[in-house]
Amino acid sequence: MRPTTTQQGAQRKRLSFSYPSRNGLFAATTPFTAPAITLPPGHFLALPPTHAAPSAPSTTTSTHADIPTSAQTVTPNLAASNLAPNTSTTASADFEVDVRTGFLPFDAAVERLPAEYTVWEEALWAARGEGVVGQGLALGVDGLKEQVWRKGIEEMPVLPIQSLLSSLPELRRAHLVLTYLLHFYVHSHPTLPIPRTTPLPIPASISVPLLAVCPLLGLPPILTYADTVLYNSHPVHLHAAPSFERNPYVKSLVTFTNTSDEAHFYLTSTRCELAGVNALSIMRASLDEAFMADSLSLTRLTGYLNDLAAMIDHIGDIILDVRNGCDPAIFYHLVRPWFKGGDSDGPNSAGWAFLGVQDATAADLSSAAEHEAQASTSTQAAGGEQPPLKGRKFSGPSAGQSSLIHALDVFLTVDHAPKQPGATAEESFMIRMLMYMPAPHRAFLQHLATVPHPIRSLVTANAGKRPALVAAYDNALEALKRLREKHMRIATLYIIQQARRPPTAELIKMGAIPPPVAETQVAKDGQKHVVLQATSLSEIIRDEEQVLRLQREEQEEGDEEVRGTGGTALIKFLKMCRDNTVGAKLVGGRQ
Incomplete structure (x- = not known):
């Protein structure tokens, strides 16, 4: 049922988005001046941390105190002191990381402006x-x-x-x-x-x-993971605290296709984020023990790392659950094309x-x-040649924009940074995806990466005396490797496998792009007709044996060039992330 307007009894005027425009239906676009887009004064990301050395008094301090800026309105607790928060815990609300919902906002998403x-x-x-x-x-x-x-x-x-x-x-x-x-x-x-x-x-x-x-x-x-997942879900009970078991997220507010498959795809990621709350709690407790670093703390840390491995496995299993409500063919042919960004054609994208x-x-x-x-020159206007248009090449939404997965990498010191200058798009992808996260989440990851007592250093320093601690650390990394392999299985099933098949007639009726005209045959009437597969949607989903077989075919050149919504060669990128995870292990890694 169509959502109601925020004003009861308000007249709803039919606009020309649905029907040919009529005179007077739109107000003429008036001249405007583009606003100056800079980080607002007083924004906490532009301010020194409280533990930094005092700076000289600013001549604009009184202005910030007297005139509320947009940043002060949105984050009043930060603007009051005009200083960034002295955050010493990974659960700080100043990072928009909630102890109850993790990277998901605790307050229900707005359904209408x-x-x-x-x-x-x-x-x-x-x-x-x-x-x-x-x-x-x-x-x-x-x-x-x-x-x-x-x-x-x-x-x-x-x-x-x-x-x-x-x-x-x-x-x-x-x-x-x-x-x-x-x-x-x-x-x-x-x-x-x-x-x-x-x-x-x-x-x-x-x-x-x-x-x-x-x-x-x-x-x-551009559309991001935050838009499709973090800001786009409602739990069962709108006014109760979200919970993985008691009050899960069950509704996606906006989809491109209106299909339950697309909604299930988004909600699977939402469930991963909510399950990640326990992982963040374990990480926070582990850093507390690393601060003490005595014998009891190291024993507790061993247990926490094994618990973290179990939580990572749980998140990986949720990723596989996407198969229970999202048809791979519907995702690939109907949903995924809407995600593509300005860089989706690869390095030569316009x-x-x-x-x-x-x-x-x-x-x-x-x-x-x-x-x-x-820069390329646009068509000639009546007054002469227009200035050239400059294309911006942003990437579409991707699981690589999940702050939760990045947090696991940072906590366990999995390094995805390019190893040499002139890195490929695949090698720089994880670093570039940081810019597609909400700014407070980037700040959280930066904070996590600069904690004074990183877990890996502590484990390495005690490796000789505590082999169980080393084994627990490597166990967590092995679980993260398994998570990435589960992601590869889904990518193989939902993208690599589907890329080899044209859409069915049923999918075309639902809005999929038909196969190229070249794929035709001449019928008895002498006319050319597009060849469509007669395979039903249910037959497209094969059993686990076929998925595993397709994984073994990753090395094929064609698979390497199937691109993700971030513009990277998909399988090549996923394999690189998996190898970086394995390489971080203390026993059997790159060392």
């Missing part, structure tokens, strides 16, 4: 076909519905975000809505026979407010050009981009 942003919500609702499977915008098919919707986006007014600054949940919702609109706009364009050679222009109605919201959350201007924003501003926010696409 305030009334003044109804045009955004209506555009998203129309793009999704009002929640009906198969009625949303089509992938790569330039039909009348897609043309009308995109025209509505291009004519949509540029809305200011000032009224969102007092609510962190509403800022998260704004980023979610705008980035879903961004991906609907990009991927409803007709599919080109060859990769795009010029950047795709993104209308100012999306790019200007999105690039204003991004620095307040520390997120890039990227996306964010219109209406000063180029310097866009460059400041492109730290998450692998690199700028080559």
